[in-house]
Amino acid sequence: MENKRNRWSNLYLVLVFVVLYAPIFYLMYYSFNSGGTMHKFEGFTLEYYREVFQDTRLIIIVINTLVIALLSSAIATVIAVIGALAIQRVRSRRAKNTLLSLNNVLIVSPDVIIGASFLILFTIAGVKLGFSSVLLSHIAFSVPIAVLMILPHLEEMSPSLADAARDLGASSTDVLTKVILPVIRPGIFSGFFMALTYSLDDFAVTFFVTGNGYSTLSVEIYSRARQGVSLSINALSTLIFLFTVLLVAVYYVLTTKKAKQSPAEPAADAGVPR
């Protein structure tokens, strides 16, 4: 009886995993199809991979995407460190909650609203749509999540550490760079990483603020997918999948090394659909 039940429950879990991964492997499988369609596998070919690597426009877009992701997450992380310090300084509970709510507005807002309101903002402020508007919006939506990753580390830090440093004659710059920053470093890392994945993954917000002539990978995939099936998208997605797995593996190794000090579950780092 117990055994039978176990088997059924395992079957259910396996089914969920199969469904979760089926589309991804489906894409990868047909990226090698010489038939040119996403059904009926005719023969093995690497033609679509060649196509991806010869598509200069696509390569420029990939570079754009990476530049935006790295730059925006770096800047967002700096602002987030400042934000976490700001939130931690606030003593009154009410003010702190208000600040935290303001911080979380962009996390819970639907992307369409973020995109549309940023479009209005940039148009009014006279920011040209393109690189700068995309960069600014990616910074903007990455800040709150990075704050949420950094804040717990800051609040776990014993306040006597900073006091002790000050008593020993450290200047406030020294306290910041030699005491506080090293203590919250794991939070800064995971904040940066989350910002990076947010930026790489974002479609809806970017779609609103790109304007003409500038594109990131998600926006490009969307416009290509709207034109129908093209196996170069499959080849591209296979490459992206491998890159993502690599990134996640690196992140996993980095965090599990630190995990011995603070057992953070990976679940806490889950992203948000964009």
Add this chain to the structure above:
Amino acid sequence: MASKSKPFYLIPYYLWIALFVVAPVLLVLYYSLFDIEGNLTLSNYADFFTPVYLRMTLSSFWYAFLITAFSLLVAYPAAWLLTRAKHKQLWLLLIILPTWINLLLKTYAFIGIFGTFGPVNSILDVLGIGSQQILFTGFSFVFVSVYIFIPFMILPIFSALEDLNPSLLAAARDLGASGWTTFRRVVFPLTISGVRSGCMAVFIPALSLFMITRLIAGNRVITLGTAIEQHFLVTQDWGMGSTVAMFLIFVMALVMVLLGGRKEVRHGK
């Protein structure tokens, strides 16, 4: 530096809040008061309460409800089984991994899977049902959306279940409760917070999806998100778009109040 004063290095963060959190909402509010010619008017709001928009809003809610309900239905047992599994951290990572793959790529895959000659139709053929038009229907929209959202439903429920004290289950069993009673009277009420955050993480984005409707539902399904995108990027009627956005903001605030206040939504508990 005195700790009472606001030191200048905190400025960038407050500037971020002012520019990218407060200002956008105010701008949307401001723009919702202008019609397409730029006249100050409340006509957008009047238009919003006409049958066309009301029907769209209603169908948007209906789909969001379906998506949330089905996600919950699939995710709860999965989360429960995950808590019992060996190597659960690894399993959990495997659940999270697909969320790191671009949403559009996963959606794009379904164009092939649900297509006229795709595997699903082949299976239907073999079963003797014959091929169906699956793509560009409400069904495919709900299916793909549920697919996309499942991990975001599993995670909060999983962490709620993890916090459940196992001795409570043993106690329920000792007192003679059946499996179903235990679930209904003990497990579910104690994990309701996880269910709540899961539903919030699914319901609000489900109201505003627009790329899935465009790619998979072929404009057969129109959500509030599609309407906003249409008004902002196609018809350039920012006023009406902002009005729909204001409504969505209002609903969002309402949902958050109803489902448990300002609790942090998508991350953990």
